[in-house]
Amino acid sequence: MHGRFWTSFSILLVAGLPACGSSPAEGTGSDTDTDSSSGSSGSDATGPSSATDPGGVCVPGMSLGCACPSGGMGAQVCKVDGSGYDACECAGATTDEPTTAEPTTAEPTTNVTATTTDGTTTTDGTTSADTTTTDTTGEPGTSTGVGGECMDTVTLELLPSEATLSGDWMLTMSMLGEGEIANLMSPMNANEGSILYQPEIPCDDTWYIWARVLDQGSNDSYLATLDGQPMPSAIFEGDCTGQGNGYKWTALNWREMGANSCDYVEDPWAPTWAAGVHEIEFEYREAAAMGRILITNDPDLVPDP
Numbered sequence: 667m668h669g670r671f672w673t674s675f676s677i678l679l680v681a682g683l684p685a686c687g688s689s690p691a692e693g694t695g696s697d698t699d700t701d702s703s704s705g706s707s708g709s710d711a712t713g714p715s716s717a718t719d720p721g722g723v724c725v726p727g728m729s730l731g732c733a734c735p736s737g738g739m740g741a742q743v744c745k746v747d748g749s750g751y752d753a754c755e756c757a758g759a760t761t762d763e764p765t766t767a768e769p770t771t772a773e774p775t776t777n778v779t780a781t782t783t784d785g786t787t788t789t790d791g792t793t794s795a796d797t798t799t800t801d802t803t804g805e806p807g808t809s810t811g812v813g814g815e816c817m818d819t820v821t822l823e824l825l826p827s828e829a830t831l832s833g834d835w836m837l838t839m840s841m842l843g844e845g846e847i848a849n850l851m852s853p854m855n856a857n858e859g860s861i862l863y864q865p866e867i868p869c870d871d872t873w874y875i876w877a878r879v880l881d882q883g884s885n886d887s888y889l890a891t892l893d894g895q896p897m898p899s900a901i902f903e904g905d906c907t908g909q910g911n912g913y914k915w916t917a918l919n920w921r922e923m924g925a926n927s928c929d930y931v932e933d934p935w936a937p938t939w940a941a942g943v944h945e946i947e948f949e950y951r952e953a954a955a956m957g958r959i960l961i962t963n964d965p966d967l968v969p970d971p
C-alpha cells in the first residue's frame with residue numbers, strides 16, 4: 667500500500683516539473699533573431715488591438731468603406747476608444763468656397779528692340795521704315811546687320827583646326843615656328859584631298875581673303891575655289907616673284923591655267939557674299955602646307971606679318 671502511494675505521488679511530481687530542452691527564458695533571444703522576424707507581438711506594441719475591447723463598437727483604427735454624396739466611395743475610421751466611426755471621408759472633398767480670378771483687361775504688349783540708322787535703339791514695341799533690326803557678331807563692338815548689309819568692319823580669323831582636312835592633308839605643328847598648320851604628308855600624291863573652310867558670313871558685303879601661305883621660292887602656289895568655282899580651279903600664287911622662304915600673308919588671287927606668273931584674273935580675288943555659310947577650298951599645286959586664314963570686309967586691312 668505504501669509502495670503504490672509513493673509511486674502515484676512520484677508520477678504527479680514528475681508531471682508538474684518543466685520539460686527538458688524548453689525555450690530560453692524571456693529576454694535571452696537566439697543567434698538567428700533578426701530585425702525582420704515576425705509572427706508574434708510584444709507587450710509594448712502600439713498598433714490597434716486585434717479584438718474589440720469589451721463594450722466597444724469597433725476596433726480602434728479600423729477603416730471601412732462608405733458611400734459619398736457624390737455617388738463615389740469613401741472611408742471612415744473607428745475612433746480611438748472604439749465607441750464608433752468618424753464621419754465618412756470622401757476623396758477630393760473640400761469645404762473651401764471656390765474662387766475665380768478676375769479676368770485681365772490689359773492689352774498684351776510686345777517689345778521690339780530695333781537699331782535705327784543713326785545708331786539709336788528703341789524698345790517701345792514699334793518699328794518704322796528707317797529702322798533695321800541688328801545683331802552683334804565677331805569681336806566685341808563689331809555690329810553687323812544680319813541678313814542685310816554690314817554696318818561696320820567684320821574680321822574673321824580661322825585656324826587650320828577649324829577646317830575640314832581630307833586626303834593626305836593632316837593637322838601638324840610647323841617646324842618653321844608658324845604654329846598650327848595643315849600639312850600635306852605625301853606631296854607625291856598630287857591633288858589628294860583638300861583644306862576646306864566653311865565660314866558663316868554674318869552680313870552682305872565684299873569679302874577679302876588672306877592666307878598664311880608657305881612660300882619656298884618657286885613652290886608657293888595652290889589650287890583654289892570659292893563656293894565650288896571656278897572650274898577648273900584657279901591658281902592661287904603665294905608670291906609670283908619666285909622668292910621667299912617661310913610663311914607670309916597673301917591676299918587671295920586668281921590666275922588661270924597657262925597664264926604667266928603675276929598675270930591675274932582678279933587680284934585681290936574678293937567675292938561679294940550674302941550672309942550665310944560659304945566655302946573656301948585649297949588643294950595642293952606646289953606648296954605642301956598652309957597656316958590660318960583671315961576674312962574681312964575691310965579693303966584696307968593688311969594682317970600683321
